[in-house]
Structures are given as structure tokens and as C-alpha cells.
Amino acid sequence: xxxxxxxxxxxxxxxxxxxxxxxxxxxxxxxxxxxxxxxxxxxxxxxxxxxxxxxxxxxxxxxxxxxxxxxxxxxxxxxxxxxxxxxxxxxxxxxxxxxxxxxxxxxxxxxxxxxxxxxxxxxxxxxxxxxxxxxxxxxxxxxxxxxxxxxxxxxxxxxxxxxxxxxxxxxxxxxxxxxxxxxxxxxxxxxxxxxxxxxxxxxxxxxxxxxxxxxxxxxxxxxxxxxxxxxxxxxxxxxxxxxxxxxxxxxxxxxxxxxxxxxxxxxxxxxxxxxxxxxxxxxxxxxxxxxxxxxxxxxxxxxxxxxxxxxxxxxxxxxxxxxxxxxxxxxxxxxxxxxxxxxxxxxxxxxxxxxxxxxxxxxxxxxxxxxxxxxxxxxxxxxxxxxxxxxxxxxxxxxxxxxxxxxxxxxxxxxxxxxxxxxxxxxxxxxxxxxxxxxxx
Amino acid sequence: xxxxxxxxxxxxxxxxxxxxxxxxxxxxxxxxxxxxxxxxxxxxxxxxxxxxxxxxxxxxxxxxxxxxxxxxxxxxxxxxxxxxxxxxxxxxxxxxxxxxxxxxxxxxxxxxxxxxxxxxxxxxxxxxxxxxxxxxxxxxxxxxxxxxxxxxxxxxxxxxxxxxxxxxxxxxxxxxxxxxxxxxxxxxxxxxxxxxxxxxxxxxxxxxxxxxxxxxxxxxxxxxxxxxxxxxxxxxxxxxxxxxxxxxxxxxxxxxxxxxxxxxxxxxxxxxxxxxxxxxxxxxxxxxxxxxxxxxxxxxxxxxxxxxxxxxxxxxxxxxxxxxx
Numbered sequence: 001x002x003x004x005x006x007x008x009x010x011x012x013x014x015x016x017x018x019x020x021x022x023x024x025x026x027x028x029x030x031x032x033x034x035x036x037x038x039x040x041x042x043x044x045x046x047x048x049x050x051x052x053x054x055x056x057x058x059x060x061x062x063x064x065x066x067x068x069x070x071x072x073x074x075x076x077x078x079x080x081x082x083x084x085x086x087x088x089x090x091x092x093x094x095x096x097x098x099x100x101x102x103x104x105x106x107x108x109x110x111x112x113x114x115x116x117x118x119x120x121x122x123x124x125x126x127x128x129x130x131x132x133x134x135x136x137x138x139x140x141x142x143x144x145x146x147x148x149x150x151x152x153x154x155x156x157x158x159x160x161x162x163x164x165x166x167x168x169x170x171x172x173x174x175x176x177x178x179x180x181x182x183x184x185x186x187x188x189x190x191x192x193x194x195x196x197x198x199x200x201x202x203x204x205x206x207x208x209x210x211x212x213x214x215x216x217x218x219x220x221x222x223x224x225x226x227x228x229x230x231x232x233x234x235x236x237x238x239x240x241x242x243x244x245x246x247x248x249x250x251x252x253x254x255x256x257x258x259x260x261x262x263x264x265x266x267x268x269x270x271x272x273x274x275x276x277x278x279x280x281x282x283x284x285x286x287x288x289x290x291x292x293x294x295x296x297x298x299x300x301x302x303x304x305x306x307x308x309x310x311x312x313x314x315x316x317x318x319x320x321x322x323x324x325x326x327x328x329x330x331x332x333x334x335x336x337x338x339x340x341x342x343x344x345x346x347x348x349x350x351x352x353x354x355x356x357x358x359x360x361x362x363x364x365x366x367x368x369x370x371x372x373x374x375x376x377x378x379x380x381x382x383x384x385x386x387x388x389x390x391x392x393x394x395x396x397x398x399x400x401x402x403x404x405x406x407x408x409x410x411x412x413x414x415x416x417x418x419x420x421x422x423x424x425x426x427x428x429x430x431x432x433x434x435x436x437x438x439x440x441x
Numbered sequence: 442x443x444x445x446x447x448x449x450x451x452x453x454x455x456x457x458x459x460x461x462x463x464x465x466x467x468x469x470x471x472x473x474x475x476x477x478x479x480x481x482x483x484x485x486x487x488x489x490x491x492x493x494x495x496x497x498x499x500x501x502x503x504x505x506x507x508x509x510x511x512x513x514x515x516x517x518x519x520x521x522x523x524x525x526x527x528x529x530x531x532x533x534x535x536x537x538x539x540x541x542x543x544x545x546x547x548x549x550x551x552x553x554x555x556x557x558x559x560x561x562x563x564x565x566x567x568x569x570x571x572x573x574x575x576x577x578x579x580x581x582x583x584x585x586x587x588x589x590x591x592x593x594x595x596x597x598x599x600x601x602x603x604x605x606x607x608x609x610x611x612x613x614x615x616x617x618x619x620x621x622x623x624x625x626x627x628x629x630x631x632x633x634x635x636x637x638x639x640x641x642x643x644x645x646x647x648x649x650x651x652x653x654x655x656x657x658x659x660x661x662x663x664x665x666x667x668x669x670x671x672x673x674x675x676x677x678x679x680x681x682x683x684x685x686x687x688x689x690x691x692x693x694x695x696x697x698x699x700x701x702x703x704x705x706x707x708x709x710x711x712x713x714x715x716x717x718x719x720x721x722x723x724x725x726x727x728x729x730x731x732x733x734x735x736x737x738x739x740x741x742x743x744x745x746x747x748x749x750x751x752x753x754x755x756x757x758x759x760x761x762x763x764x765x766x
Contacts, residue, residue, distance in 0.1 A: 328452050335456070335457055338456055340453045342451045362459075364454065370561060374703045375708045376463070384757055384760045386756060406759065409761060414457035418460050419460075420460070421461070423464070427456070
């Protein structure tokens with residue numbers, strides 16, 4: 001019996017149709033629109049201006065605090081202008097518009113020109129590692145975008161006893177982490193070794209869901225050359241990729257309400273993030289690109305592609321020959337937690353794990369019907385919240401202290417809305433309630 | 442690449458962009474379908490008169506809801522199957538020889554007083570079919586307690602239910618009662634009270650589909666069995682056997698279809714346990730000490746009233762309610 005988390009969870013159709021497609025490299029697009037704020041935390045300060053010349057890896061926006069993250073240019077080029085532009089998800093944010101020097105050349109060529117450095121990780125101190133990761137602008141690439149160096153800097157009173165590498169990839173459609181584990185297993189393990197050095201040789205667990213049997217096999221083979229690193233195969237269940245659920249599944253530790261993984265002595269990092277950490281140390285390049293799964297029922301040949309940060313969606317649409325006339329729903333991320341977007345020129349960011357294109361068959365014409373108290377949402381909630389009652393209270397604007405505690409535990413995984421037979425937008429109301437409480441404080 | 446060049450054809454919606462095929466309609470119609478075996482047994486035992494009660498009751502209930510939908514300020518989907526289900530359940534609580542006006546009044550009470558005055562589907566505190574049944578039982582005791590004798594056709598003689606006999610004549614009068622007959626439904630009673638086995642078939646499917654959970658029915662029936670057993674062990678000449686108590690009356694109908702009604706049963710695990718126990722406990726108390734021969738309806742309505750309290754004070758343990766790891 002494989003491990004999993006106990007409370008709640010759902011089994012949406014997996015739809016991992018791009019799982020067998022190797023990661024490809026495209027060309028450098030004609031224009032890049034580099035978003036300045038791709039992380040959770042303080043906004044960045046733009047340090048380039050119209051006309052500035054940037055090289056690959058140059059800083060374009062500087063972090064302004066501890067919980068903030070640098071942004072770099074992935075190409076050699078010239079800054080055209082700084083514009084406010086809709087992001088994937090819809091918010092309008094500052095972007096740096098860069099015209100590359102050599103548009104059209106293969107991105108693979110650019111990567112090949114970067115030599116691999118040999119480094120001695122035993123010589124590195126924890127401070128050096130944190131500093132390098134901070135400067136490289138690495139954020140959690142699983143979707144949240146929380147600056148990685150913050151997660152790697154627990155306060156002295158929190159002893160970190162284990163590190164979990166998140167290869168669960170529980171969202172339907174997305175296969176980018178799966179492909180990375182198959183094709184970049186050596187690099188991922190080198191990245192893990194750096195983190196192991198940072199925390200002083202603690203045990204490391206790589207949690208992978210059992211629908212990625214080949215990835216489990218490859219990673220297990222690679223693990224053998226390292227000490228104290230092991231693969232933990234997991235049952236397929238959404239939302240296993242959620243930090244708290246993954247810790248429960250792998251180590252059977254329960255992160256307390258309102259707490260953080262470090263409260264139970266654990267740090268969780270996504271496999272793509274670990275690969276980015278590898279690239280910083282072995283290729284001396286900050287976070288400049290990421291693998292994006294291109295899928296959905298309008299994509300004839302779904303695949304996984306390595307794209308420079310700031311590539312507009314229109315590049316992907318041309319590359320994958322997607323009929324824009326038919327696209328009605330475009331999702332960045334998976335269908336469970338991903339965000340819909342309205343502009344084909346929005347750029348991909350450090351956290352865009354997938355771009356999904358659907359026709360009108362995916363449109364949910366939801367009309368909320370009365371709650372029949374069936375209890376499906378409570379059964380599905382991985383946090384064990386009484387969703388049906390909480391949403392009623394939010395609607396009635398009745399937010400007592402006890403309710404506040406529960407709502408703030410919501411991880412917004414969307415399982416409740418997914419199972420609701422009355423089509424109620426439960427997670428939407430939970431988000432709304434959380435927003436109201438945050439505003440009050 | 443102008444900033445305002447926005448393709449307005451794309452749909453913006455909050456996640457998740459997917460959902461299960463389950464819907465309120467599907468649940469209501471499926472539950473109605475699971476009642477078919479029990480309905481078939483009642484038609485087989487009581488003849489076409491039973492079918493008349495079922496059809497009239499369903500029709501009246503849906504019609505009443507449609508009429509309210511016509512005048513209500515909020516939207517009511519009267520074809521969502523909930524009114525139909527109430528109608529069928531009401532029919533199962535009536536004798537096969539009920540006159541049409543009894544059914545008509547019952548439907549009105551169920552839909553108007555049992556459901557819509559609270560705000561419609563999902564808002565009612567009490568099970569609408571049981572509200573109607575108790576209303577009729579108190580208002581028209583003669584019509585509601587003259588049960589047709591099994592196997593006889595229209596206008597035949599009427600008799601009492603096994604529980605009625607127990608109440609009026611004592612346990613001695615039941616000496617020749619056969620438990621197999623009771624399980625198959627070969628006895629007097631209202632439409633749904635008679636066959637425990639047919640009800641079990643439907644309930645098994647509902648449990649398989651997870652429309653109901655085991656807690657309420659098992660505790661309900663178990664509590665009836667245990668308390669009846671205690672009295673039976675004390676004095677078998679005065680009290681009926683626990684098997685008799687479980688198989689007669691509407692214990693099975695109540696446990697699987699009335700008490701488990703999603704709207705009027707608790708949402709939490711501990712709440713369900715106490716709810717099931719309370720239903721069984723009050724059933725036996727009313728049967729043994731009360732003046733009515735049957736207590737299931739009253740017991741469930743009593744416990745329905747407790748549901749908001751149970752939900753509030755016995756919440757499920759949520760994730761992260763730990764001190765340390």
C-alpha cells in the first residue's frame with residue numbers, strides 16, 4: 001500500500017497526455033516581456049530604462065527586501081520600454097519589454113554555449129548557498145512563487161530534520177516536473193546535494209506519485225550514488241503536491257494550523273526549483289527559463305518546452321499551431337488551481353508550469369443551486385474544513401474569530417468546488433472570505 | 442503587441458476549471474430510483490391501490506412546488522427531483538387505502554410547511570415527508586391507522602399493523618408471527634414499512650454511490666435492536682423480541698431513507714453517530730412507553746431539531762489540530 005495523506009482529496013481525470021513528449025527547446029522569440037513581479041512578497045525595483053542594453057543573466061529588477069526576488073534578462077538585447085501589461089491570470093503589472101539581439105536562434109544553442117563549472121560543494125557554507133540562491137532570483141516553481149532563499153533560512157529555533165522534494169505533480173495535464181525527473185535526474189540530484197550540504201546532511205525524500213512509474217525508477221537509480229536520499233512513491237491523489245499534504249503523506253507529520261512546514265522540521269522544494277538551484281551553481285546562471293507543458297484539447301501535439309521567462313503566449317500558439325479562433329479557455333497552470341487569462345500576449349513567468357488551451361467544451365456555465373448539505377465538500381476537503389457552513393457564513397458577512405482560524409487554513413485547492421453537486425463556487429467564496437479577513441487586519 | 446490588444450473572446454473564471462458529473466438532479470432521481478424495489482413490493486402486496494397512492498402523492502408534491510415556483514421571488518427548480526422524492530417518501534408513509542384528499546393535504550403540508558416556508562431546498566430543518574406524515578397521523582388518526590390486510594384488493598377489510606397489535610393486545614397476540622414474513626413485507630402497514638429486504642437493496646446502492654453513509658442507519662437499527670433486546674431479556678412475556686422491533690414498522694425506511702436525508706441530517710461524523718443513536722433510542726421509548734404504537738417518525742423529527750446543535754458543537758477534527766507534528 002503506497003503512502004498518501006489521509007483526510008479528503010479527490011481523483012480528477014489525470015489527462016497527462018504530454019507525459020511521453022521529451023522537453024524541446026524553441027527559438028528566441030522576437031520580443032520578450034519580462035514581468036517584474038513574479039513572486040510572493042515585496043515588489044521589485046526596476047533598474048533598467050528605455051534604451052538600456054542587457055546581456056543574458058543581467059539584473060533588470062532588484063529585490064527590495066528579504067521576502068522579494070531578483071529578475072534577470074534571459075537574452076542579450078535592448079530594453080524597448082517599460083509597460084504595464086496583463087499577466088497570466090489577469091492582473092496588470094509592470095513588465096520590461098526587451099528586443100533580443102539575435103531573435104530566431106535556437107535556445108538550445110544559447111544553452112550549449114554555457115560551460116559547466118566544477119564546484120566543490122563541501123567547501124560551501126550555508127550562508128554562501130543562501131546568498132547565491134537569493135541573488136539568482138529563485139522562487140518556488142511549483143506555482144506559488146515564494147522566494148526560495150526565505151524557505152531555506154529557518155529561524156535558529158526551528159531545527160530542520162528533513163527535506164522533501166516535491167515531485168508529486170498532482171494537477172491534471174501538467175507533465176513538466178515529470179519530464180524533468182526523467183531527463184535531468186542527474187542535475188536534480190546535484191541540486192539536492194547542495195541543499196543537503198546547506199542543512200548539514202539531513203535525510204531527503206523525493207515524493208513522486210505512482211502514475212509516474214518511469215520517473216520513480218530513474219530517480220531511484222540515481223539516488224543510489226548518494227547517501228540519505230530516497231524516493232517515496234505515493235498514491236495518486238489530488239492535492240498531494242500541496243506542502244502540508246505532501247509532508248503528511250511522506251513523513252506522517254501534520255503541520256499545525258496556521259503553522260509552516262518548518263514547525264514540524266521540514267522544508268519542501270519542488271523538483272524544478274531544485275534544478276534551478278543546480279543551474280545557479282554549476283552553470284552560474286540565475287533563473288532564466290523554465291519547462292512549460294503545452295496541452296489541452298486544442299493542442300494537436302501536446303508537449304513540454306523550455307521557454308525563456310517573458311516569452312509571450314503567442315509564441316507558443318505559433319509553435320504548437322493552436323487555432324486561436326477556437327480558444328475560449330486559456331489556463332496557466334493546471335485546471336484545478338490554474339488561472340484563466342485573456343491575452344495571448346501575456347508573458348510566461350517563473351511559476352508557469354503549464355499553458356492549457358481549450359475550446360468551449362471546457363466552459364463551465366455554473367449557476368449556483370441551493371446547498372443540499374450532502375457533505376461532499378467536507379469529505380473532499382484535505383484540510384478537514386466544514387466548507388458548506390463556512391461559505392454560508394462568509395456570504396452572510398458573519399466572520400467570528402473561530403471561523404477566521406478555519407478559513408485561513410484553506411489551501412484553495414478547489415476540491416470542494418470540484419465535487420459540489422449543486423455547482424456552488426465554494427473555493428471562490430473561501431478565497432473571498434480570506435481576502436476580507438486580510439483586509440480587516 | 443499593444444497593451445490593450447485583448448482578445449475578449451476568452452473566458453475568465455475562478456478555478457477549478459472542471460467538476461464532477463454529479464448534480465442535485467442526479468442525486469434526487471437516483472435516490473428515487475433506488476426506492477423502486479420497495480415500491481414494487483408494496484404494489485405486489487397491496488395491489489394497484491398502492492400505485493395510485495404513489496402516483497397521486499408524487500404528482501401533488503411536484504404540482505405544489507411548481508405552483509410555489511410560479512409565485513416565489515427566488516428561483517425554484519421544481520423538476521430537480523427533490524419534490525418528487527418527497528412525494529414518493531410521503532406515499533411510503535401512507536396506507537394503501539388512503540383517500541385522495543389525505544394524500545392532497547399531506548403533499549401540501551410536506552411542500553409548503555415542511556419545506557418552502559423555511560426557504561426551499563436545503564433550508565428545511567425537518568424532513569418534509571415526515572412533517573406531513575405526523576400532521577396527518579395527528580389530524581386524521583382513523584384514516585391513517587386503518588391498514589389494508591396484505592394480499593387483499595380494493596375496498597377489502599382493514600386490520601392493524603403488527604406494532605398496533607402489540608400495543609393494544611400485548612405480545613401474546615403475536616405468537617404466530619413469522620420473522621421471514623416480516624422481512625419480506627408480508628404484513629399490514631403503510632407502503633414503505635413492509636419490506637426490509639427491498640429497502641436494503643436500494644440502500645446498498647445508495648451506500649455504494651456514497652449518497653448515504655453507514656453511521657446513521659447502523660446506529661439507528663443497532664440502537665433499536667439493543668434497547669428492545671434489553672427489555673426482551675427482562676421480560677419476554679411482556680416485551681416483543683428485538684428482531685420483531687427492527688423488522689416491523691418503519692425502522693428500515695426511517696433508518697435508510699428518512700434519517701439519512703442529506704438536508705436534515707448532521708454533516709459531522711460524531712454528529713451522525715449521536716443522531717443515529719438518538720433516532721433509535723426515541724423510537725424504542727415511544728414504542729414501549731408512549732401511547733402511539735410507532736415512534737420512528739417522531740424520533741427522527743426530534744433528532745432533526747438537534748442537527749444544528751450537533752453540527753455546531755461536534756465539528757470534525759480539521760487538519761493541523763495538533764500540538765507538535
